[in-house]
Amino acid sequence: MPAISASVPGKIxxxxxxxxxYGRPAIAVPVEQVRAKAIITPGxxxxxxxxxxxxxxxxxxxxxxxxxxxxxxxxxxxxxxDTLKISHPPALVIRISSTIxxxxxxxxxxxxxxxxxxxxxxxxGRRLSNEQVSNLSYEIEKLHHGTPSGIDNTVxxxxxxxxxxxxxxxxxxxxxxxxPKPFTILIxxxxxPSPTSITVGDVRRAWIERSDxxxxxxxxxxxxxxxxxxxxxxxxxxxLGELMNANHQLLRELDxxxxxxxxxxxxxxxxxxxxxxxxxxxxxxxxxVLASELQATExxxxxxxxxxxxxxxxxxx
Numbered sequence: 001m002p003a004i005s006a007s008v009p010g011k012i013x014x015x016x017x018x019x020x021x022y023g024r025p026a027i028a029v030p031v032e033q034v035r036a037k038a039i040i041t042p043g044x045x046x047x048x049x050x051x052x053x054x055x056x057x058x059x060x061x062x063x064x065x066x067x068x069x070x071x072x073x074x075x076x077x078x079x080x081x082d083t084l085k086i087s088h089p090p091a092l093v094i095r096i097s098s099t100i101x102x103x104x105x106x107x108x109x110x111x112x113x114x115x116x117x118x119x120x121x122x123x124x125g126r127r128l129s130n131e132q133v134s135n136l137s138y139e140i141e142k143l144h145h146g147t148p149s150g151i152d153n154t155v156x157x158x159x160x161x162x163x164x165x166x167x168x169x170x171x172x173x174x175x176x177x178x179x180p181k182p183f184t185i186l187i188x189x190x191x192x193p194s195p196t197s198i199t200v201g202d203v204r205r206a207w208i209e210r211s212d213x214x215x216x217x218x219x220x221x222x223x224x225x226x227x228x229x230x231x232x233x234x235x236x237x238x239x240l241g242e243l244m245n246a247n248h249q250l251l252r253e254l255d256x257x258x259x260x261x262x263x264x265x266x267x268x269x270x271x272x273x274x275x276x277x278x279x280x281x282x283x284x285x286x287x288x289v290l291a292s293e294l295q296a297t298e299x300x301x302x303x304x305x306x307x308x309x310x311x312x313x314x315x316x317x
Contacts, residue, residue: 006114098111103196
């Protein structure tokens with residue numbers, strides 16, 4: 001049987017991170033410049049039923065039977081077998097690679113999960129729907145993030161810009177957003193890993209202690225998201241930049257910024273960027289900067305001078 005592969009982009013949240021965990025909306029887009037890939041090949045020299053998982057990026061090479069239940073790669077494979085009611089799979093090799101930085105707010109975990117689900121189900125001749133892929137990935141996201149919103153698995157599954165809101169465990173709003181006017185985002189990496197599960201957990205503990213205060217901030221973020229959607233759909237790029245700045249200030253009030261983040265935000269704003277904010281979990285990871293096409297090259301160099309370990313330009317459309 002020939003090899004089967006699936007490649008999935010990373011993602012960035014434009015507006016609404018953290019508040020989205022508490023039922024508010026968020027807007028996120030795929031990032032095609034970084035991707036996760038899963039390749040399934042026959043396990044020619046393996047005994048029947050054995051599944052070898054290779055993930056050189058994180059130094060894993062082990063049989064599925066050797067990996068613990070809580071390992072996200074193993075849990076993903078087992079969830080596909082369970083969904084397809086396969087108790088004795090053919091011998092196969094699953095090789096996973098990724099150019100998406102880990103713990104940087106670019107959806108690395110979700111992209112790897114979706115790539116495995118798509119490649120494995122296709123290899124087994126039982127292609128799953130987008131909804132099935134996203135739902136399976138959401139369950140694996142709980143291993144990565146504890147209390148995920150579901151936005152990462154949604155964007156990486158549908159590979160489209162989305163407006164996302166989880167009303168309850170059984171009610172989710174997912175709407176594909178159209179961009180009449182493409183715009184340029186620079187993704188500037190602080191170089192500081194920041195696992196989302198940690199910042200999400202910290203915000204939850206603070207919310208439990210001061211729920212009224214945090215609910216007020218989440219409501220303000222929701223209003224920014226709604227206005228951002230209007231700005232996107234009307235092509236008002238300058239207004240979008242103002243809203244990015246406003247969203248960043250609200251995230252600062254949630255204690256999610258850091259000196260490295262502030263260095264990049266302030267450097268871009270002083271250089272005339274249309275807007276800038278942290279993206280994802282915060283306290284590290286990435287800053288996103290809204291720039292005109294004429295500004296992009298100069299701003300990239302300014303961000304590097306301000307401490308960015310790398311800058312990825314992406315066209316949002």
